Amino acid sequence: MLISTIIAGIYPINAAVRDGALTENDIEWCEDVFPQYEAAGLNWFLENYHYSIEARVCANLYEDQLWEYYGDDRIQKLVERSKYYVELEIQESEEEAESGKIDVKPVGIPEQKSNSMMKTSADGTVLVTIKTTDAKAGNYMGLDIIFKDAANKTIEHVNYDLRITQDTQDVLILTSQHSDTGTSEHWTRPLSFDMPVDVEVTILGIGLPKDRTSWTGPNGEVVDFSAVPEFGSIASLVLVIAVASIITVSMRSRLISKL
Numbered sequence: 001m002l003i004s005t006i007i008a009g010i011y012p013i014n015a016a017v018r019d020g021a022l023t024e025n026d027i028e029w030c031e032d033v034f035p036q037y038e039a040a041g042l043n044w045f046l047e048n049y050h051y052s053i054e055a056r057v058c059a060n061l062y063e064d065q066l067w068e069y070y071g072d073d074r075i076q077k078l079v080e081r082s083k084y085y086v087e088l089e090i091q092e093s094e095e096e097a098e099s100g101k102i103d104v105k106p107v108g109i110p111e112q113k114s115n116s117m118m119k120t121s122a123d124g125t126v127l128v129t130i131k132t133t134d135a136k137a138g139n140y141m142g143l144d145i146i147f148k149d150a151a152n153k154t155i156e157h158v159n160y161d162l163r164i165t166q167d168t169q170d171v172l173i174l175t176s177q178h179s180d181t182g183t184s185e186h187w188t189r190p191l192s193f194d195m196p197v198d199v200e201v202t203i204l205g206i207g208l209p210k211d212r213t214s215w216t217g218p219n220g221e222v223v224d225f226s227a228v229p230e231f232g233s234i235a236s237l238v239l240v241i242a243v244a245s246i247i248t249v250s251m252r253s254r255l256i257s258k259l
């Protein structure tokens with residue numbers, strides 16, 4: 001409730017589906033609330049915006065490869081792409097009305113990685129987002145790691161270590177990893193319990209693996225995520241601070257880019 005009150009007060013819902021698509025202003029709203037989605041995850045995002053079709057279409061766009069496109073016609077392309085997701089959402093709603101089974105999850109988002117958390121490096125230059133499958137006993141757990149800068153653009157050539165533990169037991173340890181594109185996928189061994197895991201991402205530096213002397217950015221900084229994919233009361237307080245800081249950095253970056 002605290003998180004919803006604070007953040008909803010910053011960004012009221014002002015997107016609306018018109019003529020079967022979002023408008024350019026609506027896409028800008030999606031961009032404005034994107035930091036919330038990255039920091040709080042899909043479930044919180046949908047609940048905070050009342051499972052509206054606008055929020056679901058935005059979420060679909062966030063997971064679409066086109067969201068990473070930054071050409072001059074980015075807004076127009078996203079408007080056109082939103083038509084596809086609006087059509088899917090309407091079709092699903094009609095099917096749910098007939099079957100009586102309601103699924104509030106955006107129709108275009110794969111089932112497996114719907115849990116998302118985000119944290120920043122100490123200097124605010126690197127945003128680390130993890131997206132995971134549910135943690136279930138006997139199942140492998142999938143995890144995506146996404147590195148972005150303060151302007152929400154993917155950072156290429158990130159070097160990092162990764163450690164995932166469950167109930168103090170290591171379920172995945174990787175060292176000297178390199179992400180060419182800023183996005184990497186990993187899978188744990190089968191989990192032993194139906195309980196959250198802890199994730200440690202150690203940022204080693206940004207640059208080509210064979211040119212370590214020229215690496216930039218954080219060096220050896222650990223970005224840790226606790227109780228993944230669940231949020232506890234302490235994590236909720238951290239979330240409020242994280243979202244507020246990301247919104248501030250995002251707004252500052254936009255102002256600087258306009259100068």
